[in-house]
Amino acid sequence: MFRLSSCLFAVAALPFAQPAVAQQKFENLDRIDSLVAMTVGANLGEPGGPVAPVDRRLRLAACPATPTVEGPVFGAAMVQCAALGWRIRVPLVAGASAAASGPLPRSAAAGRFNRAAASPAQRDNVVRKGDPVQLMAGNAAFSVSRMMVADEDGAIGQTIRVREDKKSAPIFAQVVEMGLVQIPGFKDF
Numbered sequence: 001m002f003r004l005s006s007c008l009f010a011v012a013a014l015p016f017a018q019p020a021v022a023q024q025k026f027e028n029l030d031r032i033d034s035l036v037a038m039t040v041g042a043n044l045g046e047p048g049g050p051v052a053p054v055d056r057r058l059r060l061a062a063c064p065a066t067p068t069v070e071g072p073v074f075g076a077a078m079v080q081c082a083a084l085g086w087r088i089r090v091p092l093v094a095g096a097s098a099a100a101s102g103p104l105p106r107s108a109a110a111g112r113f114n115r116a117a118a119s120p121a122q123r124d125n126v127v128r129k130g131d132p133v134q135l136m137a138g139n140a141a142f143s144v145s146r147m148m149v150a151d152e153d154g155a156i157g158q159t160i161r162v163r164e165d166k167k168s169a170p171i172f173a174q175v176v177e178m179g180l181v182q183i184p185g186f187k188d189f
Helices: 002-024 029-040 106-110
Strands: 068-073 076-081 086-091 125-127 132-138 143-150 159-163 171-177 180-182
Touching: 029 068, 029 076, 029 086, 086 143, 125 171, 132 171
Parallel strands: 132 180
Antiparallel strands: 068 076, 076 086, 132 143, 143 159, 159 171, 171 180
């Protein structure tokens, strides 16, 4: 009788134990925020630190080991779990080295994806045909990127064609800076 009641209790408790297991199958995003801040040496919103916390809508599989953080690479920290194969990009506030010399210029403080007015000196081509470029889409809190190859020369602010390889269809992207282009139409929220 004792065994039967123990088994019934265990079966009855099973539905209540499942939410705890379900919470553990996703990566702790607070842990990722902390790892990024420790790696780059700056807190949220500080020059060189993350622009915003990792988007809480992300449902990354829980990494069995501590995720690795590299960066800054192209203005972001790269967080990855090699065991599971996922990788995310956390945008960083520009001006880590300029913070000691004073406030950021208005164009840098406005946001990385806003179009800045191009001066005559900036009209020089910063991307050449055949150069590898990083294609980005997103906003201040979330971004996605992919390595592409430029099909034509371009200056900051110009729209050029880029493609993944010679056989893929071209994508139109706007030149942001040397080695970095963005898909037009994405706005900061």
